[in-house]
Amino acid sequence: MKYDVVIGLEIHAELSSKSKVFCQCAQQFGGEQNTRCCPRCSAMPGTLPLLNRTAVEYAVIAGLCLNCDINAFSAFDRKNYFYPDLPKAYQISQFFYPICTDGCVDIGSKTVRVNRIHIEEDAGKLIHDEYAGISLADYNRCGVPLIEIVTEPDMTCADEAIAFVEAVASRLRYAEVCDAKMEEGSIRCDVNISLKPEGSDVLGTRAEIKNLNSLKSISRAIEYEIKRQSDLLDRGERIIQETRRFNDNNGRTLSMRSKEEAHDYRYFPEPDIPAIMFDRTQIESIAAKIPMLPEQRLKIYVEEYGVSEVEAKIILTKKEYSDFFNAAVAEYPNYKSTSNLIVVEVFRLINDNGCDGDFKFTPQSLAKLIKMLDEDIITKAAQKTILSVMFERGGDPETIAKDMGLVIVNDSEGVANAIKEVIDANPKAVGEYRSGQEKVFGFLMGQVARKVGKSATPALVREMLLKALK
Numbered sequence: 001m002k003y004d005v006v007i008g009l010e011i012h013a014e015l016s017s018k019s020k021v022f023c024q025c026a027q028q029f030g031g032e033q034n035t036r037c038c039p040r041c042s043a044m045p046g047t048l049p050l051l052n053r054t055a056v057e058y059a060v061i062a063g064l065c066l067n068c069d070i071n072a073f074s075a076f077d078r079k080n081y082f083y084p085d086l087p088k089a090y091q092i093s094q095f096f097y098p099i100c101t102d103g104c105v106d107i108g109s110k111t112v113r114v115n116r117i118h119i120e121e122d123a124g125k126l127i128h129d130e131y132a133g134i135s136l137a138d139y140n141r142c143g144v145p146l147i148e149i150v151t152e153p154d155m156t157c158a159d160e161a162i163a164f165v166e167a168v169a170s171r172l173r174y175a176e177v178c179d180a181k182m183e184e185g186s187i188r189c190d191v192n193i194s195l196k197p198e199g200s201d202v203l204g205t206r207a208e209i210k211n212l213n214s215l216k217s218i219s220r221a222i223e224y225e226i227k228r229q230s231d232l233l234d235r236g237e238r239i240i241q242e243t244r245r246f247n248d249n250n251g252r253t254l255s256m257r258s259k260e261e262a263h264d265y266r267y268f269p270e271p272d273i274p275a276i277m278f279d280r281t282q283i284e285s286i287a288a289k290i291p292m293l294p295e296q297r298l299k300i301y302v303e304e305y306g307v308s309e310v311e312a313k314i315i316l317t318k319k320e321y322s323d324f325f326n327a328a329v330a331e332y333p334n335y336k337s338t339s340n341l342i343v344v345e346v347f348r349l350i351n352d353n354g355c356d357g358d359f360k361f362t363p364q365s366l367a368k369l370i371k372m373l374d375e376d377i378i379t380k381a382a383q384k385t386i387l388s389v390m391f392e393r394g395g396d397p398e399t400i401a402k403d404m405g406l407v408i409v410n411d412s413e414g415v416a417n418a419i420k421e422v423i424d425a426n427p428k429a430v431g432e433y434r435s436g437q438e439k440v441f442g443f444l445m446g447q448v449a450r451k452v453g454k455s456a457t458p459a460l461v462r463e464m465l466l467k468a469l470k
Contacts, residue, residue: 003195003230006151007222009135010190011168012146013178021121021145022049022092029184033138041143041449043087048272055145056099056276058177059119060286063100064145065171065293066114072281075415076119078272081191085124085137090322093148094118095267097113099276106295107163113152122146139366153192153203158222162215165189174293174319182213189218194239195229204229205239209246209253221246259312297322302419305335310341314334327363332371341370345384349391353447360394370451377459410456412464419450419461419468434468444469 020027031360038161040047057235060070079091095118124142128135150167155161169180180187194206207225212218224246229239244253253439292300294316301312315321318339319340328338346366351358373383378401386400421432423446429440448461 001234001432002198003204003233004198004200005156005226006153006206007155007194008192008206009149009151009155009161010192011149011151011165012122012188012190013062013149013168013172014178014186015055015062015147016176016178017052017058017145019054019118020143021052021055022143024050027144029186031140033133033136034140037142037383042139048091051273051276052145055119057286058101058145059147060118060148060278061175061290062172062217062285063103064287064290065115065175066100066103066105066117066168067179068100068103068114068117068151070100071279072278073097073275074110074118074185075275076273077267077269080266080268081264083123084135085126085139085325086121086142087124087139090169091120091123091271092270093120095265096269096437097275097432105164105167107160107167107304109172110154110160112160112164114156115150115152117149120146120148131385140270153194154397158219161191161218161222165215165218169317170294175290176319183217185213186432190214191218191222191225193225193407195233204233205241207241207253208240208243210256211245212246217248219246219305220251221253224251228253228312233429267396294322297326301335301339305329305339307335307339311339314343314347323360323368328367328370330417331364331367334370335372335387337370337374338366340430341366341383341387345387346391347390353391359388360392363391363399365395372401376408376410376459377401378406378408379458382408408457412456412460415448415452415456415461415464416468418448419465421451422447423468430469441469443466 014027015021017027019025020041024036025036025038025041028036032297040049042113063070064286074094075097077095078097079093081091082089083091086253098116100116100117101115103117104111122141122144124137124139126137138452139370139399150166155164165187169182172178172187173180178186182188189207189212190211191211191212192206194204196202196204207229209221210227212221225244232239240255240258242258243256245256245443246253249327261337297316298309298312301307301315302309325338325342329335332338346359369383369386370377376400378386384402385404385406386397389400389404390397391397426444429444431442432440449458450467
């Protein structure tokens with residue numbers, strides 16, 4: 001039997017505020033266990049949560065980046081499901097009145113609807129020692145501000161789910177509200193997946209796969225779950241609504257517990273945190289802080305700058321690359337040469353050297369290097385040499401060119417002598433060219449260029465060679 005696949009996602013993204021959501025403890029990845037905790041995030045008696053204003057602002061920015069409506073009124077609730085990795089044993093979240101609703105994200109030919117975004121606190125980390133028979137709790141991550149992005153069940157395959165996660169992660173990175181490092185757990189994904197008979201309007205029973213922390217894991221988990229559920233349905237068995245986890249080692253999902261519904265969490269309004277209320281002016285003020293997002297930049301690069309879509313998308317893979325490109329073309333607006341040099345040569349140097357940190361040269365230096373080639377001060381080969389030096393140790397491209405003897409001097413007399421030597425040494429090729437076989441011109445040009453070296457521009461060599469051959 002054939003089935004339609006129905007997929008919805010819940011993406012948890014840690015907000016990049018400097019402190020936690022309900023206290024002033026530092027919010028950062030790693031560190032020695034239980035060194036970033038205080039009486040508030042440890043839930044000591046007599047302590048009360050204090051809402052982080054920046055975290056709320058970042059949640060609004062995230063919602064605007066995903067085309068959501070920002071609700072004028074939102075409030076917090078207690079989620080009374082036992083959390084062994086939260087000292088309170090419950091989680092503060094938003095259920096009845098989330099901060100964002102009704103968004104959407106385009107992923108190619110499809111639009112995925114965002115049902116809601118709500119703010120909540122992250123849990124700590126449990127470390128299980130099966131040999132000793134104990135579990136240890138690290139509360140450093142406890143209270144880190146999270147947003148949960150809940151989609152409608154609009155995706156139908158692993159590729160669409162991956163495209164949505166990538167689109168969301170890119171927007172959050174560009175907006176600088178989440179670093180979206182899946183390897184550090186700052187963005188994680190739960191997948192809700194069900195199957196229904198092909199063409200049916202009735203949704204099947206869904207399973208939820210929890211805490212997927214890589215795009216590869218998301219894809220593998222979805223593919224396995226499609227096969228698992230289809231095999232069960234083909235045998236006439238019933239799909240159980242449950243929460244499952246994915247085992248990266250064997251590529252299988254395993255049952256964890258029966259799937260909870262909202263009433264199982266026993267939500268009720270959080271009494272210790274006042275509601276959040278916005279007016280239009282406040283939302284507009286926050287929206288004004290959002291930098292240009294990748295989709296907007298792509299349109300400008302392709303339609304206004306004339307950069308190829310392939311090169312533009314490569315530059316946009318990181319906000320740092322895009323900002324660097326923008327600064328370089330603001331200095332010297334040769335858009336195509338700048339994009340090509342970054343994509344072909346700078347990225348080659350990054351790959352060859354195994355580094356991807358801050359560049360040792362400035363966008364202004366790169367712009368100057370491009371301008372030097374345009375003005376025939378250096379050759380294309382010299383440009384690559386100078387760029388390698390700049391990548392390794394920085395420096396001014398003009399100074400590097402002078403120190404390395406790479407500046408073109410356009411020695412016309414030297415070019416004329418070189419052309420005479422090449423013509424005298426290659427009478428057969430000269431005769432073929434003069435008889436109409438123009439393809440040999442490239443050979444003759446190469447011979448002259450080797451003799452001339454960096455003492456003349458290719459344009460001058462070409463011009464003088466053509467005259468001599470005529």
